[in-house]
Amino acid sequence: MTPQARVQAAIDILDAVIAAATRGGAAADTLIAGYFKARRYAGSKDRRAVRDLAYRAIRRAGERPVSGRAAMIGLAADDPALAALFDGAPHGPAPIAEGEPVARAGIVPTWIAARLSLPPDELPGLLTRATLDVRLRARDPLERLLAEVPGAEPLPFGLHGARLPADTQVEQLRLWQAGAFEVQDAGSQLVTRACGAAPGMTVVDLCAGAGGKTLALADTMAGEGRLIACDVDRPRLSRLPPRAARAGVEAEIRLLDGNREADALTDLRGAVDLVVIDAPCSGTGTWRRNPEARWRLTPERLARLVETQGRLLDLAAPLVRPGGAIGYIVCSLLDEEGRAQVNAFLARTPGWAAATPPLPAGRAHGAGVRLTPASDGTDGFFVARLKRAC
Numbered sequence: 001m002t003p004q005a006r007v008q009a010a011i012d013i014l015d016a017v018i019a020a021a022t023r024g025g026a027a028a029d030t031l032i033a034g035y036f037k038a039r040r041y042a043g044s045k046d047r048r049a050v051r052d053l054a055y056r057a058i059r060r061a062g063e064r065p066v067s068g069r070a071a072m073i074g075l076a077a078d079d080p081a082l083a084a085l086f087d088g089a090p091h092g093p094a095p096i097a098e099g100e101p102v103a104r105a106g107i108v109p110t111w112i113a114a115r116l117s118l119p120p121d122e123l124p125g126l127l128t129r130a131t132l133d134v135r136l137r138a139r140d141p142l143e144r145l146l147a148e149v150p151g152a153e154p155l156p157f158g159l160h161g162a163r164l165p166a167d168t169q170v171e172q173l174r175l176w177q178a179g180a181f182e183v184q185d186a187g188s189q190l191v192t193r194a195c196g197a198a199p200g201m202t203v204v205d206l207c208a209g210a211g212g213k214t215l216a217l218a219d220t221m222a223g224e225g226r227l228i229a230c231d232v233d234r235p236r237l238s239r240l241p242p243r244a245a246r247a248g249v250e251a252e253i254r255l256l257d258g259n260r261e262a263d264a265l266t267d268l269r270g271a272v273d274l275v276v277i278d279a280p281c282s283g284t285g286t287w288r289r290n291p292e293a294r295w296r297l298t299p300e301r302l303a304r305l306v307e308t309q310g311r312l313l314d315l316a317a318p319l320v321r322p323g324g325a326i327g328y329i330v331c332s333l334l335d336e337e338g339r340a341q342v343n344a345f346l347a348r349t350p351g352w353a354a355a356t357p358p359l360p361a362g363r364a365h366g367a368g369v370r371l372t373p374a375s376d377g378t379d380g381f382f383v384a385r386l387k388r389a390c
């Protein structure tokens with residue numbers, strides 16, 4: 001592909017990303033993969049260059065741009081070499097006309113910025129490139145992983161895992177195939193640990209999805225006790241059993257009905273030591289992985305998420321035995337999903353109190369702990385451990 005054709009390809013991809021963000025379609029990564037699947041002529045250098053251009057344009061625009069071309073013209077405004085490629089060459093973008101729409105540079109959409117309780121100097125951290133962190137099974141020695149992957153470094157915060165070079169082909173590694181490790185952000189590992197699972201417990205992972213945290217919980221439980229993984233999303237949940245099998249983990253799987261979740265949990269009422277709620281949320285803490293997610297969120301969608309989170313807390317509470325706990329997690333930096341959500345639960349539910357353990361990272365935030373990309377180098381999270389009185 002010519003340099004001009006690469007720019008046009010990135011514009012086409014951006015159009016698809018903007019359309020998907022508007023109507024709730026696929027993530028940028030999926031759209032980029034689909035684009036190149038249909039264009040086998042593009043070589044690996046072309047793919048890398050187009051992907052890089054598209055992501056630079058996505059990261060640069062805080063608000064959803066009106067078009068891919070507006071996003072790319074915005075990027076070109078800071079990059080004369082890129083601007084020069086708008087020259088009307090075949091397969092490339094037409095020259096930039098006077099008065100054409102240009103996406104404004106920004107980090108956070110205005111309506112979200114007003115609700116984000118982050119100091120301004122932390123905002124750029126939301127869009128830095130994420131690290132490739134992996135969690136190693138407790139029984140596997142870290143040295144083997146460090147020996148297999150040149151450039152791998154031990155994770156900070158005393159976590160049993162490694163930070164791998166960004167371009168590592170994880171699934172080709174022998175240790176991954178043997179089930180010894182899983183890709184999991186250091187922050188995600190820390191907040192899972194904060195929930196306080198232990199061997200012998202009965203643990204419900206209420207929003208297990210494809211099982212990232214289920215597998216980490218199982219490792220902490222060392223195969224002793226009972227682990228029940230639930231979700232309302234059948235395709236996501238169906239990805240859990242093969243992952244569990246690869247890691248040598250046993251978990252009961254329960255598909256919940258989105259309107260009647262409690263029906264599938266009646267046998268667990270008052271019998272659970274720990275319910276982990278890794279709640280559906282805005283994902284504002286993971287923008288560095290999915291920067292287009294900030295174009296996707298709307299006040300209405302956020303309100304629905306907040307309502308679901310409150311409902312999940314109320315669903316979890318009766319499952320917990322006296323003296324047991326809820327681990328509430330969101331990968332969000334919005335207080336209405338984190339601190340305020342937990343405060344509201346504690347205010348309306350007698351017999352519950354905050355009992356979040358100190359973490360080797362993050363800062364106390366209301367009844368819980370918050371991790372941020374800028375101060376902890378992890379995805380952004382809020383976690384709270386809530387204990388039922390004995």
Ligand SMILES: C[S@@+](CC[C@H](N)C(=O)[O-])C[C@H]1O[C@@H](n2cnc3c(N)ncnc32)[C@H](O)[C@@H]1O
Nearest residue numbers: 206207208209211212213231232233278279280
């Ligand atoms: C943050 S994701 C979970 C990620 C997963 N725990 C992991 O570590 O990979 C939130 C999950 O909540 C699920 N969910 C949404 N509404 C739910 C509900 N009412 N009951 C249970 N799960 C729900 C979604 O399908 C989604 O998989």
